[in-house]
Amino acid sequence: MNNTIGFIGAGNMGGAIIKGLLSGGTRSSSDVIICDPRENILQELTKAFPGIQTDTDNAKAAGASILVLAVKPQVYQAVIQEIREQVKPETIVVTIAAGLTLKKVSGWFGEKIKKIVRTMPNTPALISEGMTALCPGTEVAEGELRAVQDIFNAVGKTVVLPEHLMDAYTSLAGSSPAWVFMFLEALADGAVKDGIPRALAYEIASQAVIGSARLVAQSGKHPAVLKDEVCSPGGITIEAVATLEEAGFRSAIIRAVSDCTAKAGELGA
């Protein structure tokens, strides 16, 4: 088996993984084959990473030893139908689509492909701060899983999860960046209302969120303890905590996570 990684789809997510993988030097350009219908994307990638192979014909990536399918979920079935005769049984197929189960993808390959790793990355992978969950099919060997994990470790952190947790994970880390961006926008809106210039408000809000997230990750303290440490008795922060509780801040987020998980489950049904 060769040592190549093929990508079918080089949009937001596929592009982020490719860029992280090649800029970090984890893989050499000549190991990577990228297929996408958009010639401008392929040209940009070739300019950034001379030596990669690109094509608009998906069959060119189908012979890679690891094949990452990075198209929209609704396009998976058609792409698999198009390439399934060229994909070898020993190929490790990697999916990144919300809701698509290992069983469904294996079925689309006509049960011929057994080595499938279902993954869920997120867009902070663009700046190598991604979070990816991996769920290997039963026939994926430990070393093969490690090879796939190395791809995603190049663009952030990884965790291996059983498949029944993948929908909840998709909500927690795949979709949650959108809600964090909403929070940042709202935080900045509040500051702009109080007179802080817009650009400065985003800069400050982003750093406050980055710092708070790092504090949770690095201190090992419960988020509620860290919250308590910011709230002085009779102070200004607890005033706003009460406002947020009154508006259903935490319960809205809990409901959003559950709705998102349920929707991911519907996609896989």
Ligand SMILES: NC(=O)c1ccc[n+]([C@@H]2O[C@H](COP(=O)([O-])OP(=O)(O)OC[C@H]3O[C@@H](n4cnc5c(N)ncnc54)[C@H](OP(=O)(O)O)[C@@H]3O)[C@@H](O)[C@H]2O)c1
């Ligand atoms: N974006 C996220 O936050 C995120 C997070 C986690 C996982 N994902 C998953 O990542 C996957 C890709 O999402 P995305 O946001 O990267 O989408 P995207 O930006 O639209 O990228 C998909 C790329 O695939 C191309 N494409 C379409 N049909 C194709 C075909 N038949 N063969 C080869 N390439 C084809 C598209 O070209 P055209 O534009 O010309 O159609 C586009 O360049 C999805 O399954 C999604 O669930 C996304």
